[in-house]
Amino acid sequence: MLAVLLLPALAGLVLAELSAERVQQLYGIQALRVYRDWQQLLLQLRRDGNEINRIQSVNQFFNQKLKYIEDAELWRQADYWATPLESMAKGAGDCEDFALAKYFTLRELGVAPQKLRMVYVRARIGGPASPITQAHMVLTYYAEPTAEPLVLDSLISGIKPASQRGDLQPVFSFNADGIWVGAGAAPNSSVDRLTRWRQLIDKMKAEGFIT
Template identity: 45%
Template sequence: MAVALEQANQDAALHFARVHYGAPAVARVRNWFSLMLGAGQAGEREKLKQVNEFFNRIPNTSDQAQWGKSDYWATPLELIGANGGDCEDFALAKYFTLRELGVADERLRLTYVRAYLPASKEMQSHMVLTYHPAPDAEPLVLDNLTNAIKPASERKDLAPTYSFNGAQLWASKLRGSGRLNEPAPANLWSMLRARLPADEHAPQTTGEK
């Protein structure tokens, strides 16, 4: 589903939401369009704030409960329509929405971390979106667990493992990144892209055919 605001795309998205998820989903999709229209002229930090808070209002649910699958990457429209998703769905929706708002691909990373969750008192696999204002700058973390957007060094509860964007996969080491040879998420990324139209901001990953 494209997040572009052309009328044809809006109409198609609203029809999809109505058919698959019902009238409440149509209202949520309209709110998404309003977010993008309102944030279009904002600075990048304000875009981060608005997008993070918008998606964080959606309930957090497991892939098994929401989609009947052990691992599923939802499109932004599916997440908004179903009104539920897991950490990967939130990070992906924020990524695609910020790309549509003009944030450069090289500034965004979908980042896998080990997160300490106080409720379970253990480390669990988790995905966040990180924003890199410059190649050597400390990234900011957009996390569905909190509306606070903090520098990575202030998120002591997160231990990064690796990150990637639409162009390539990266290994992550605290303050720096190196290219990752094993494209573990490439298959899921390919399946996600197949459900997005050709004009969506999702360039090929390394390892895709």
């Protein structure tokens, strides 16, 4: 697979704590409620040094707090990358929004960026033998560089090793360090995602959620 490096500046971003007034001003009371729950989650998990517990708790938090809704219905756009605050405000998101919210939360909890990748896959709807597939995004976690990744998915509650997710066929993955492009990726797909990643970072800076 080919790794395409992103700008180093994207790897050094950190989340900033927002005031209740700022969150409510931006997105309303619904966002503030979930944001406060999110802050409480961070407080609890910072006391727990077990990284696997953090992975499981963050996955569970967003799978419970957010409802899965496609962009066309939620944002009236074919493809929209919501910031974690936007997802909290809506109480919903699509697969990309789930993966991104989990990614930034785990980074805030100190999980190294090299251990996390957003992965675009072709998901077989109905199981590994199903002929029906759709584009999908998950977040993966590597305990070690050569370890089998764990898959954090918006469609199922449990976290499973990649070898147990025969319904997912990876296409390409990325994080703040780079893009890993597989043979099945469309020519412009990774470049398009890099552009959307930069746009997402810009929106989060405008919110004051990252510095």
